[in-house]
Amino acid sequence: MFLVGLTGGIASGKSTVVALLQDLGCAVIDADVIARQVVQPYFQAYRRIVHSFGPEILLESGEINREALGNIIFSQPEKRQLLNSITHPEIQKEMLKEILKYFVLGYRYVILDIPLLFESKMLTRFMKHTVVVYCDPQIQLSRLMHRNGLTQTEAEARIFAQMPLAQKVKLANHVIDNSGDAEATKKQFYRWMRSAINHLLKTFSFVAPLRK
Numbered sequence: 001m002f003l004v005g006l007t008g009g010i011a012s013g014k015s016t017v018v019a020l021l022q023d024l025g026c027a028v029i030d031a032d033v034i035a036r037q038v039v040q041p042y043f044q045a046y047r048r049i050v051h052s053f054g055p056e057i058l059l060e061s062g063e064i065n066r067e068a069l070g071n072i073i074f075s076q077p078e079k080r081q082l083l084n085s086i087t088h089p090e091i092q093k094e095m096l097k098e099i100l101k102y103f104v105l106g107y108r109y110v111i112l113d114i115p116l117l118f119e120s121k122m123l124t125r126f127m128k129h130t131v132v133v134y135c136d137p138q139i140q141l142s143r144l145m146h147r148n149g150l151t152q153t154e155a156e157a158r159i160f161a162q163m164p165l166a167q168k169v170k171l172a173n174h175v176i177d178n179s180g181d182a183e184a185t186k187k188q189f190y191r192w193m194r195s196a197i198n199h200l201l202k203t204f205s206f207v208a209p210l211r212k
Helices: 014-023 031-037 044-053 066-073 077-104 137-148 152-160 165-171 182-203
Strands: 002-008 027-030 109-113 129-134 174-177
Touching (some): 002 014, 002 165, 014 027, 014 109, 014 129, 027 077, 031 077, 031 109, 044 077, 137 152, 174 182
Parallel strands (some): 002 109, 002 129, 027 109, 129 174
16 A cells, blocks of 8 residues: 655645645544544544643533634643644554545555644655645735634644655755645645656546546
8 A cells, every 4th residue: 555645834725735636535543533533532643632721611511612622722832732643653553443434445555644644754754745835924814814813823833743845855855835726735635746746546446547
């Protein structure tokens, strides 16, 4: 099985590339979706988070208030590291289950959509390719403020909490610049697919060869 690591920064437009991959029939495992799952009450990580951060981060329903928790971890780096130490092992475990599922189903090519791909250095060793979705820092800031309704200070805190996009660009095998419009991103996407993995897509029957 071939694994491709897809990453980027917050509000860099990674979801646009994921949608294009899904349109081709590629299997995509979304670490963000799994991250939301492992903090549900029936997971061990939930109990550890409540113990570490206190019951004040809970909603009336008993679920974790993601906004309240986010305000804590984006303003206190040590709390962010604590949360990552709790959730990352659970996330990796669930991602492995998904990889095994696709392997059993006969998929030979799986995309791992992981925002902290390069931060969790261990995972990159298993990737056939790594791809970063990049955008201009000012555009990233503007998108995040508009999308999440944040002030500039709040948005900058979330951006600075991640590895700089410029550093991710240096570590990746390929870069898709999403600073422009959707059509420009789409052209870069297909250019990458042709140059890097088109031969694999033609080989395996779960997705048609590229024709765009």
